[in-house]
Amino acid sequence: xxxxxxxxxxxxxxxxxxxxxxxxxxxxxxxxxxxxxxxxxxxxxxxxxxxxxxxxxxxxxxxxxxxxxxxxxxxxxxxxxxxxxxxxxxxxxxxxxxxxxx
Amino acid sequence: xxxxxxxxxxxxxxxxxxxxxxxxxxxxxxxxxxxxxxxxxxxxxxxxxxxxxxxxxxxxxxxxxxxxxxxxxxxxxxxxxxxxxxxxxxxxxxxxxxxxxxxxxxxxxxxxxxxxxxxxxxxxxxxxxxxxxxxxxxxxxxxxxxxxxxxxxxxxxxxxxxxxxxxxxxxxxxxxxxxxxxxxxxxxxxxxxxxxxxxxxxxxxxxxxxxxxxxxxxxxxxxxxxxxxxxxxxxxxxxxxxxxxxxxxxxxxxxxxxxxxxxxxxxxxxxxxxxxxxxxxxxxxxxxxxxxxxxxxxxxxxxxxxxxxxxxxxxxxxxxxxxxxxxxxxxxxxxxxxxxxxxxxxxxxxxxxxxxxxxxxxxxxxxxxxxxxxxxxxxxxxxxxxxxxxxxxxxxxxxxxxxxxxxxxxxxxxxxxxxxxxxxxxxxxxxxxxxxxxxxxxxxxxxxxxxxxxxxxxxxxxxxxxxxxxxxxxxxxxxxxxxxxxxxxxxxxxxxxxxxxxxxxxxxxxxxxxxxxxxxxxxxxxxxxxxxxxxxxxxxxxxxxxxxxxxxxxxxxxxxxxxxxxxxxxxxxxxxxxxxxxxxxxxxxxxxxxxxxxxxxxxxxxxxxxxxxxxxxxxxxxxxxxxxxxxxxxxxxxxxxxxxxxxxxxxxxxxxxxxxxxxxxxxx
Numbered sequence: 132x133x134x135x136x137x138x139x140x141x142x143x144x145x146x147x148x149x150x151x152x153x154x155x156x157x158x159x160x161x162x163x164x165x166x167x168x169x170x171x172x173x174x175x176x177x178x179x180x181x182x183x184x185x186x187x188x189x190x191x192x193x194x195x196x197x198x199x200x201x202x203x204x205x206x207x208x209x210x211x212x213x214x215x216x217x218x219x220x221x222x223x224x225x226x227x228x229x230x231x232x233x
Numbered sequence: 234x235x236x237x238x239x240x241x242x243x244x245x246x247x248x249x250x251x252x253x254x255x256x257x258x259x260x261x262x263x264x265x266x267x268x269x270x271x272x273x274x275x276x277x278x279x280x281x282x283x284x285x286x287x288x289x290x291x292x293x294x295x296x297x298x299x300x301x302x303x304x305x306x307x308x309x310x311x312x313x314x315x316x317x318x319x320x321x322x323x324x325x326x327x328x329x330x331x332x333x334x335x336x337x338x339x340x341x342x343x344x345x346x347x348x349x350x351x352x353x354x355x356x357x358x359x360x361x362x363x364x365x366x367x368x369x370x371x372x373x374x375x376x377x378x379x380x381x382x383x384x385x386x387x388x389x390x391x392x393x394x395x396x397x398x399x400x401x402x403x404x405x406x407x408x409x410x411x412x413x414x415x416x417x418x419x420x421x422x423x424x425x426x427x428x429x430x431x432x433x434x435x436x437x438x439x440x441x442x443x444x445x446x447x448x449x450x451x452x453x454x455x456x457x458x459x460x461x462x463x464x465x466x467x468x469x470x471x472x473x474x475x476x477x478x479x480x481x482x483x484x485x486x487x488x489x490x491x492x493x494x495x496x497x498x499x500x501x502x503x504x505x506x507x508x509x510x511x512x513x514x515x516x517x518x519x520x521x522x523x524x525x526x527x528x529x530x531x532x533x534x535x536x537x538x539x540x541x542x543x544x545x546x547x548x549x550x551x552x553x554x555x556x557x558x559x560x561x562x563x564x565x566x567x568x569x570x571x572x573x574x575x576x577x578x579x580x581x582x583x584x585x586x587x588x589x590x591x592x593x594x595x596x597x598x599x600x601x602x603x604x605x606x607x608x609x610x611x612x613x614x615x616x617x618x619x620x621x622x623x624x625x626x627x628x629x630x631x632x633x634x635x636x637x638x639x640x641x642x643x644x645x646x647x648x649x650x651x652x653x654x655x656x657x658x659x660x661x662x663x664x665x666x667x668x669x670x671x672x673x674x675x676x677x678x679x680x681x682x683x684x685x686x687x688x689x690x691x692x693x694x695x696x697x698x699x700x701x702x703x704x705x706x707x708x709x710x711x712x713x714x715x716x717x718x719x720x721x722x723x724x725x726x727x728x729x730x731x732x733x734x735x736x737x738x739x740x741x742x743x744x745x746x747x748x749x750x751x752x753x754x755x756x757x758x759x760x761x762x763x764x765x766x767x768x769x770x771x772x773x774x775x776x777x778x779x780x781x782x783x784x785x786x787x788x789x790x791x792x793x794x795x796x797x798x799x800x801x802x803x804x805x806x807x808x809x810x811x812x813x814x815x816x817x818x819x820x821x822x823x824x825x826x827x828x829x830x831x832x833x834x835x836x837x838x839x840x841x842x843x844x845x846x847x848x849x850x851x852x853x854x855x856x857x858x859x860x861x862x863x864x865x866x867x868x869x870x871x872x873x874x875x876x877x878x879x880x881x882x883x884x885x886x887x888x889x890x891x892x893x894x895x896x897x898x899x900x901x
Contacts, residue, residue: 155879164876225875 415469525565668785
C-alpha cells in the first residue's frame with residue numbers, strides 16, 4: 132500500500148484555506164464569515180497533522196489541540212457577539228456593522 | 234557721605250513711585266497717588282541737595298566720583314558695569330531734572346485733576362524721571378543709553394496718554410520712530426567707540442582719548458565718525474534738522490508732559506551727551522562744525538516757522554526746537570559750558586512757558602488757538618505775569634536768565650576760537666525772530682480785544698497747585714542766569730567756573746585749541762581787573778543780541794497791539810511765502826511723500842501681499858494642505874468595513890508570502 136504523499140494534504144489544505152479566505156472577503160452574512168474562519172482554522176490543522184505524520188513528530192499534533200481549543204473559545208465568544216449585533220442591528224449583514232468608522 | 238556712597242537712591246525713589254502708582258494706584262484716592270508721585274520726586278530732589286553738600290567736600294582728584302554697583306554684562310573683553318558717576322556736569326543736570334520735575338508733578342495735580350487714568354499719568358511721569366536720572370548719572374555709554382531709550386519710551390507713552398485720540402497715537406508713534414532713526418546711528422557710534430577705545434566707561438575713554446592726536450578739518454578719521462554718529466542720535470532725541478518733525482506733533486500730549494519732557498529735560502539729553510563727550514568732539518573739528526551748523530540752522534529755521542503758528546503750544550514747540558539749536562551751536566563752537574548754561578536757563582523759562590500756556594488753556598476751557606484768545610491779562614494775572622517774565626527771559630532782555638546764556642553762546646560763535654560769522658549771523662537773526670514770535674504770543678493771548686464768547690468760555694485763574702510752580706519757575710527765569718552776571722563787569726562767570734574741570738580736564742593740547750579749552754572752562758578768569766566795569770556792562774547790554782531782541786519786541790508790539798489789522802494785510806501781500814511758512818515749509822508733506830508713502834507702499838504691496846501672503850502664508854498653508862490631502866486619501870482605508878480590513882490582511886499576507894518566496898528563490 133502506497134503512502135499518500137504529503138503534498139496532497141498540503142494542496143487540500145491550501146484549497147480549503149483559500150475557500151475560507153474567499154468566504155471571509157466576499158460573503159456578507161456574518162454567520163457565513165464565521166464558518167469560513169472555522170474552515171481556515173481547520174485547513175491549517177490539516178496541514179499541521181500532515182506534517183506531524185510525515186516527520187513523525189508530535190509537535191504539530193499538540194498545536195492542533197491548541198487551535199481546536201482556541202477555536203472553540205472563539206466560537207463561544209463570537210457567536211455571543213453575533214447575537215448581540217443581530218439584536219442591535221436587526222440584520223446579519225456585516226456591511227451595516229461599520230459604526231467604528233472614522 | 235550717605236548719598237555719595239548710595240547714588241542709586243536718587244534714581245530708585247522715582248522708580249519706586251512709578252511702581253507703586255502703576256501697580257496699585259488704580260483704586261487709590263488721588264491724594265494717595267499725589268503724595269507718592271510728588272513725594273518720590275521731591276525726596277529725590279532733596280537727595281540731590283544733600284549730594285551737593287557732600288560733593289562740596291570732595292577734593293578735585295576724587296572726581297569724577299564713580300559708584301560701581303555690579304557687573305552687568307561680561308562677554309570676553311566686553312565688560313559693562315552698572316556704574317554711576319558724579320561730576321560738576323552731572324550735578325547741574327541732576328538739579329535741573331529733579332527740581333523741574335518736582336514742580337511739574339505739583340502742577341500736574343491741578344492740571345490733570347479731572348482726567349481719567351490719573352494714576353497712569355503719574356506712574357509714567359515718575360518712570361520718566363527715573364530714566365532721565367539714569368541717563369544723567371550713567372558712568373558709561375551703555376547705562377546712559379538705557380536712560381536714553383527709557384525716556385524715549387516714556388515720551389511715547391505720555392504723548393499718547395489720551396490713547397483714544399487718533400492724533401495722539403500717531404504723534405506718539407511719530408516721536409518713537411523718528412527718534413529711533415537717530416538711535417540707530419547712536420548704537421553704531423557706541424559700537425565704534427568700543428572698538429576704538431576698548432571700553433565704554435567715560436573716564437577710560439577720555440584717558441585713551443588724551444593719548445590721541447586731534448583730527449583736523451582736512452582729515453576726518455575714526456574720532457570724527459564716532460562723534461558724528463553719536464551726534465545723529467542727538468539730532469533725533471533733541472529734535473534738530475532733519476529729524477525735528479516729531480517734537481511739534483508731540484504737543485498732543487498733556488501740557489505738563491510738554492513742559493517736562495519736550496522742553497525742559499528729555500530733549501536736552503542730546504546737548505548733555507555732546508557736552509559729556511566733549512573730549513571726543515573737541516578732537517573732531519569736522520564733527521564740531523557739523524554740530525554748530527546743524528544747531529544754527531535749526532535755531533534760525535524753526536524760529537521762522539514759529540512766527541506764523543496759531544496754536545499756542547505749537548509756537549512753544551518750534552521755539553523749543555530753535556532753542557535746542559542754540560545749545561548745539563554753543564557746543565559746536567566749543568562753548569560747552571554756555572550750551573549747558575542755556576540748557577539750564579531754558580529748562581526754567583521754557584518749562585514755565587509751557588506750564589503757563591497750560592494754565593491759559595485750562596482757563597480757556599481747552600482752547601489752544603491764539604486767534605480765539607486775547608485780553609486775558611486782567612482775568613488771569615498770575616499766569617500773565619509769569620508768562621511775561623518767561624518771555625522776557627527767552628527773548629534775551631538784559632537781566633533775565635535767557636539773556637546771559639544766549640549772549641554767551643552768540644559771543645562764542647562770534648568771537649571764540651571756533652568763531653564762524655555766518656553761524657553767528659544766523660543765530661542773531663534767530664534771536665530777533667525768537668523775540669518777535671514770543672511777544673506775538675503774549676500780545677495775541679493777553680492783550681487786545683477778547684476774541685471769544687463770554688457766554689461759552691468762563692475764564693478763571695488756575696488753582697494754587699498750578700500757580701505756585703509758575704511763580705517759583707518765574708523766580709528762576711529771572712535769577713538763574715545771574716551766576717554769569719559778574720562776567721559782564723569783568724568778573725568771574727561762576728557757572729563756567731564751576732563746570733571748568735569737566736571741560737578742561739581732557740581738552741586737546743595744541744596752540745589753537747588750548748584757547749578753546751580756556752573758553753570752555755573759564756572765560757572770566759583773565760578778566761579779574763577789567764579796565765572799566767561800567768563800560769563793559771554798557772557794552773554787554775547794548776550788544777547785537779539785545780538790539781535784535783528789542784527790535785523783535787517793538788515789531789510784535791507794532792503789528793499786534795498798535796496796528797492789529799496789519800498782519801492780515803501783510804499775509805495777503807506776501808501770499809506765497811506766507812503759505813509756505815504757515816505750512817511749515819511742507820516738510821511733513823515732503824517727508825510723507827519721500828519716506829512714509831513709499832514705505833507704506835512697499836509694506837502693503839510687496840511685503841504684505843507678496844512676501845507675507847504669497848511666500849510665508851504659501852509655505853505654511855501649502856504644507857498644511859499637503860498633509861490634509863494625504864490624510865484624506867489615507868483615511869479611506871479606515872472604512873469601518875470588516876471585510877475590507879480582511880481583504881487588506883489577505884493582500885498583506887499574500888504579498889508577504891510572495892516576498893518570502895522571491896527571497897528564497899533568489900537565495901537558492
